[in-house]
Amino acid sequence: MIMEKIKKTEGNTGADTMEDIKTDTPAAAEEITNEVSAPDAPADTPAAAVTITPWIHKVQYYETDQMQVVHHSNFIRWFEECRVHVLDEIGYGYDKLEAAGIMSPVLSIEAKIKISVRFGETVKIRAAIEKFDGIRLTLRYEVRRAEDDAVCCTGTTGHCFLGKDGRLISLKRKYPDIYETLCKFPTEFV
Numbered sequence: 001m002i003m004e005k006i007k008k009t010e011g012n013t014g015a016d017t018m019e020d021i022k023t024d025t026p027a028a029a030e031e032i033t034n035e036v037s038a039p040d041a042p043a044d045t046p047a048a049a050v051t052i053t054p055w056i057h058k059v060q061y062y063e064t065d066q067m068q069v070v071h072h073s074n075f076i077r078w079f080e081e082c083r084v085h086v087l088d089e090i091g092y093g094y095d096k097l098e099a100a101g102i103m104s105p106v107l108s109i110e111a112k113i114k115i116s117v118r119f120g121e122t123v124k125i126r127a128a129i130e131k132f133d134g135i136r137l138t139l140r141y142e143v144r145r146a147e148d149d150a151v152c153c154t155g156t157t158g159h160c161f162l163g164k165d166g167r168l169i170s171l172k173r174k175y176p177d178i179y180e181t182l183c184k185f186p187t188e189f190v
Contacts, residue, residue, distance in 0.1 A: 050184045052185070054125060055085040057078055076109055078143060080157075114150075114151050135171070
């Protein structure tokens with residue numbers, strides 16, 4: 001149902017989209033894909049970047065299989081841990097978003113495991129914005145082994161923003177402070 005609503009808004013001028021986002025145009029959706037400049041500033045004026053620290057995680061025994069290698073499902077959990085961490089860091093943790101009536105379900109997940117991670121190792125997980133249009137958000141993740149900085153896994157999660165009634169919302173219109181903060185979110189791993 002959510003995906004149908006999102007697909008309905010793509011490439012649409014607003015004639016048959018939901019009431020609270022019906023004036024969004026394709027141009028508005030394209031306005032901030034991976035831009036880090038402030039939404040209302042001239043294109044050559046960079047916004048103050050949001051500083052994000054990596055999420056540090058020590059691999060626990062229960063996260064591994066019999067060979068003491070991390071089970072693939074844990075990378076997805078680590079993506080979520082990192083996402084919760086970075087949202088807290090920018091001042092809009094899930095608790096604040098939900099208190100404001102904003103839900104952000106996961107629509108898609110992808111993980112590509114490059115090298116094994118083992119019990120007892122420590123990893124650094126970073127997140128960056130891949131796409132953001134105020135209605136949809138795609139985050140990229142990178143999991144690196146702390147010991148040698150080797151890339152262990154990369155991935156993405158796709159999200160949308162809903163009101164408590166389950167309808168799509170435009171952060172740009174309804175929550176401009178959150179929108180502007182997300183526009184400053186890094187688009188590259190730092």
